[in-house]
Amino acid sequence: MFEDVPPLPGTEGTAALGGVSAFALDHAVLDAVFRQxxxxxxxxxxxxxxxxxxxxxxxxxxxxxxxxxxxxxxxxxxxxxxxxxxxxxxxxxxxxxxxxxxxxxxxxxxxxxxxxxxxxxxxxxxxxxxxxxxxxxxxxxxxxxxVTDRILAEGRLALLYEARERIGRTLDVERTARELVEVTAPGFAGSVVVALTDAVLRGKPPELRRPGETPLLRCTAVGGSGRTEGDAPLPEPGAVLLPGLFGERLPDGPELRPWDGGVRLVAPLAVRGQLLGAVAFGRPPGADPYTEDDLAVVEGVAAHTATCLENALRFTREHIVMTALQSWPLRPEGETRHAVELAQRHRPGGTGAGSWFDVIALPGGRVALVVGQVERPGLSSVATMGRLRTAVYSLTTLDLAPHELLARLHAVTQRLAREQGHGDGPGADEPAASCTIAVHDPVTGRLDLARAGSSLCVAVRPDGSLDTDLVDEGPLLGDDGPPFACSSHFLPEGTTLCLASSARADGGPSQARVAQALAAPDRGPHAMADDLAALLAPERVLLVARTLRLPASDVAAWELPGELSAVAPTRHAAEERVREWGLDVDPLTVELIVSELVTNAVRHGAPPYALRLLRGDSTLTVEVRDGAATAPHLRHAKAADEGGRGLHICAMLADAWGVRYEEDGKTVWAELALDAEEGGGGERTGA
Structure with missing residues (x-):
């Protein structure tokens, strides 16, 4: 058709290329295009x-x-x-x-x-x-x-990108398997079957692959059409898939395998020689067959999925450890039920924020309420939390004031930082924690508070008034250090104390919402805790404690003159009160302990002097108070010494003893265990 095409206007008779006319050049170009x-x-x-x-x-x-x-x-x-x-x-x-x-x-x-x-x-x-x-x-x-090859290459790159973006978004092995199916079906494959080893599905670490051996595989996720080349139905989740869908053995890498009259692309899911599972891709009849380039893509997708599965498996194991640590130890509710009525809440989030609460029974019927949180989440933070909790339990045996206990705990936190290799240079990421400690005395109603860092700390009095200024915020444990904010209050019986772990990261609930949740003091602590727990951020803990008073019939107290002549009538009065209470304890033992403690106070202490007996469910506590801050010491008296055996006698006769220091003196106490059935289970009598 182009043989008679005239030259372009303005080109007639002109030389276009080496003396060749434009007309001839046009014909040459057209001939090259259509023939070559x-x-x-x-x-x-x-x-x-x-x-x-x-x-x-x-x-x-x-x-x-x-x-x-x-x-x-x-x-x-x-x-x-x-x-x-x-x-x-x-x-x-x-x-x-x-x-x-x-x-x-x-x-x-x-x-x-x-x-x-x-x-x-x-x-x-x-x-x-x-x-x-x-x-x-x-x-x-x-x-x-x-452009077939270009489009296929772009599709493979897009698949790899989508796999890295969408697979592994959650730290759950089964969800990761489903994400692999969602990414590859139906675009890359008509059907996808993902199977994981039995060990992985149970949260156990995968085993190293051994030549010629394949562990038990169970179908975990299935997607795509129910039929493939071989017209065989897809397996159900939970079904055992070896031998069968993946063959008698798994390949070392992506491989094409015949299956039920068709062909499947099978790839292992392995990391560093550890087998976590396998995946099989199938295409419907009439679809393009898999090529070597597809094998390379599957190798990349399978490697990424296996890494995500390993991360999810590691998180699962760590979460089990974190949950176990956060639930340890059991709360001694039986030992504290006469001091506070408790409700405890923990809003889990899966991140392991290192939040904890503890309720610790103290001598003299007192109870310590502890709420804390390690600032940075992770397994190391939960491990730090566990060590701090152990330290708190150990330090409470010293009968320290809450702010002094926090000072000791601060030193423990700094030592942990050094042991973990932190703090080598300026600005190092040292572990830090917030902690609030409240000690309630059910005999006097006194509440001693100390706080490190930020936390929720409010009290609702029986008349409905809300007190949000119980104690100021203090520096974090492991950060700036002592002194820590502290305060003391005398609370009426029925006051509700609310403590929650640090909410600095998310701002925490507003005071108005807290006040609304605590507006009705006639409700029980559990109802209040339910309302407050809904306001907490994930991985926060909450304690709601309704204060109680020890009945007057369980307390016997005497003010003592500063004379040794008062020792004999005092021990006889104590023996008589023990007999009135009908406690399963040797009255002579009580007499000896009272005699030695009162004698030591009069000889080495300062006025005023006082004796107090506290009847509990499982213990009888003997307390002798004086105005001196000097510490009594247990020592080994020589045969010729006239004194020095008082504390030794108490230590031998009592189940536990110690010293509690206060602003205006000290209290030396000793505890005697009672038989649970006879001492605490019967009806209580006496004044």
Whole structure:
């Protein structure tokens, strides 16, 4: 058709290239394009019929010219396995913009087993007018380039990117397996089956792979159609899949395996020689078969999934440890039920924030309420929390005031930082913790408080008034150090004390919302705790304690003159009160302990002097108070010594003894264990 095409306007008789006319050059270019170029060039007339096609494009698809030329585009290109949208062609022919890089898919006759992708661009053809006026298009020219390999490569890269973005978003092994299915089906595979080892599903560490051995695999996640090449149904979750779907043994890497008349792509999920599971991909009949490039993609996806599974498995094991640590030890509710009525809440979040609460029974019927939190989350923080809790239990045996106990705990935190290798340089990430300690005395109603860091600490009195200024905030443990804020209050019976772990990261509940949750003091601590727990951030703990008073019938007290002559009548009065209470304890033992403690106080202490007996469910406590701050010491008296045996006698007769220091003196106490049935279970009598 182009043999009679006139030269372009203005080029008649001019030399274009080496003396060759532009007319001859145009013909040479057209001949090169249609006879030699591998890029498909297609010319259509105004009726959208194919009037010329590059020869190599036809030869490559094994299509003769007579099968294409003169036929409508839609009919002609069906021979290439491509469906043409004539509306797009007509729009360009009628003056619309050119269509550029339109992707079309098809299966040519010579390769029906694989889908091909073509990039098509369509432009209008105009008959140049000498006067430059615009004329209607006389036809179309389309360029066609096969981009199958490029599209497949882009799809593989997109799959790898999506796998890294979407797989492993949660630290749960089963959810990670489902994410692998969601990413690969149905785009990459018609069906996907993910199986994990029995050990991984039970939260145990995976075993090293041994040559020729394959552990038990259970189906964990399934996706895609229920049928594949072999027309076999997909397994159900929980089903054992070896031998069977993955073969008698697992391959060392991605591999094509026959299965039930079809082919599957099987890949192990392994990290550093440890097998966590396997995945199998299948494609439906008529889909493109897997290639070597697909094996490489699956290898990358499987490696990323295995790493995520290992992380999830490690988190599962660490979470078990964290949960065990946070639930240790059991709360001695039986030992504190006469001092406070308790409600405890923990809002888990899975991050292991290192929050804890403790209720510790103290001598004299007192109780210590402890709430704390290590500042940075993680297993190391929970381990630090466990060591701090142990330190608190040990330090409470010293009968320290709350602010003094925090000072000792601060030193423990700093030592932990040194042991863990932190603090080597300025700005080091040292472990730090917040902690609030409250000690309630059910005999006097006194509450001693100390706080390190920030926490929720409020009290609701029986009249409904809310006190949010019980104690100021102090420096964090392991940070700036002592002195720590402290305060003392005398609370009426029935006051509700609310303590929660640090809320610095999220701001915590507002005072108005806390006041609303605690507005009705006639409600029980558990109802209040339920309302407050809903306001807490994840991984926070809460203690709600309703203060109680020890009944007057369980307390006997005497003020003593500072004379040794008062020792005998005092011990006889104590013996008589023990007999009135009907306690299962030797009265002579009580007499000896009272005698020695009172004698020591009068000889070595300072006035005022006082004796107090406290009847508990399981113990009888003897307390002797004096105004001196000097510490009594247990020593080994020589045979010729007249004194020095008092504390030794107390230590031998009592089950526990100690010294509690106060602002205006000290209290030496001794505890005697009672028989649970006879001492604490019967009806209490006496004044």
């Amino acid at each position: 170029s591998s890029v498909g060039v297609h010319v259509l007339d105004q009726e959208l019929r194919v009037i010329r096609v590059t020869g190599p494009a036809l030869a490559k698809r094994d299509v003769a010219e007579e099968e294409v030329l003169g036929r409508p585009a839609a009919e002609a290109y069906r021979r290439f396995g491509v469906d043409v949208d004539e509306h797009v062609l007509r729009e360009v022919l009628d003056g619309g913009p050119p269509a550029r890089d339109v992707l079309m898919r098809g299966r040519p006759p010579g390769d029906t087993g694989r889908e091909h992708v073509y990039s098509v661009s369509v432009y209008p053809l105009y008959d140049p007018a000498p006067d430059g006026a615009e004329r209607p298009a006389i036809g179309l020219v389309a360029t066609v380039t096969e």
